[in-house]
Amino acid sequence: MSVTGFTAPWWFLLLIVVAALGGGYLWAQRRNRHETMRFSNLALLERVAPKRQGWPKHVPMALLGVALVLLTVGLAGPTAEQRIPRNRATVLLTMDVSLSMKARDVSPSRLRAAKQAAKEFADKLPDGINLGLVSFAGTATVMVMPTTDRASVKQAIDSLQLSEATATGDGIKAALSAIDSFGRMIGGAQGPPPARIVLMADGGQTIPRELDAPRGAYTQAEAAKKAGVPISTISFGTEHGSIEIQGQRQRVEVDDAAMRRIADLSGGDFYKAASAEQLRQVYDTLQEQIGYEIERDDASRPWFVLGTLVTILAAGTALLLGRRLP
Secondary structure, three states: OOOEOOOOHHHHHHHHHHHHHHHHHHHHHHHHHHHHHOOOOHHHHHHHOOOOOOHHHHHHHHHHHHHHHHHHHHHOOOEEEEEEEOOOOEEEEEEEOEHHHHOOOOOOOHHHHHHHHHHHHHHHOOOOOEEEEEEEOOOEEEEEEEEOOHHHHHHHHHOOOOEOOOOHHHHHHHHHHHHHHHHHHHOHHHOOOOEEEEEEEOOOOOOOOOOOOOOOHHHHHHHHHHOOOOEEEEEEOOOOOEEEEOOEEEEOOOOHHHHHHHHHHHOOOEEEEOOHHHHHHHHHHHHHHHHEEEEEEEOOHHHHHHHHHHHHHHHHHHHHHHOOOO
């Protein structure tokens, strides 16, 4: 029973009338008592006057007052937040598959944990959302164009393989291209559906080295901003990650600062995940944000129902105690 977001709050002015009725009832009770005390023959009054009921006789009027308050709240039009699944949106899951993703600072490895969390994310999204998949290492590949077929997306996630280098900017560009093509295909009179990129990476762009180069992640994040496509970035991994390359142990630290900057430039949000469980929590948060929208809907019905029931109870109590309606 919501008590916020009233659409017609001026109905609360009726509470003044309810208060006046309550005051009138109390005045009438005191006046009756005063008139009774003025009766001169108290012995006769004791014999002919009905036996007092005490406080129970006031129960019907108290219930009626409560019912009027409940009905007044209903008339004021309370609203409540409703969680509505989005049925027209595009999400491009863009995943880093560079060699750094084989680091085992996240059990069982960054890539395997990322695959599992991504598949769970796909399963939890509302059916009406179109989900696509982009993978990137030295180059970027659109694995699956946006679709409502979750099985094909999860199959593509399972097939992801590690490769050398990290071209984060190319991954963003490929995702934007897929979103644009899909939007042109299904846009219709309503225009292209709202879109978002979910970029999951451990940072450390290597192609090109400069993040603000034409192919760089910062440049492509700005392009996403212009296209109205925010990027939700997930920096996945820890500062202690390392991999073995040609017999040499090499550290692969996450680059939180770069991932945060990409999100900021695109108008999106930054998330940090240093474990498989944290990654699941991030995806759960994104699933709520992307998959559902909050709308305010009419919530007056419970107030009217309860007000009506209390009115009936007041009438029944009055008939039971005094054989008359209040």
